């Protein structure tokens with residue numbers, strides 16, 4: 855099963871609630887930031903029980919994502935993200 859970055863949250867694992875502007879766990883990926891993509895191209899949540907199996911793969915994808923973004927450390931913090939979104 856292919857693993858792709860969650861389209862809903864861009865790999866952050868959190869999304870901004872439309873009403874409260876609070877960062878909440880992404881429904882699509884359950885906060886993982888990544889989802890399974892099946893043969894039909896349909897994305898679905900990675901079950902909790904599968905994280906152990908795909909942890910290495912997720913770690914690699916996350917490292918790649920952060921490199922692409924220009925980060926070497928931790929992902930952008932939710933409050934920084936909220937500031938950016940309000941400017942848009």
Ligand SMILES: [Zn+2]
Pocket residue numbers: 860861862863864865867868880881882883884885886887888
């Ligand atoms: Zn997500």
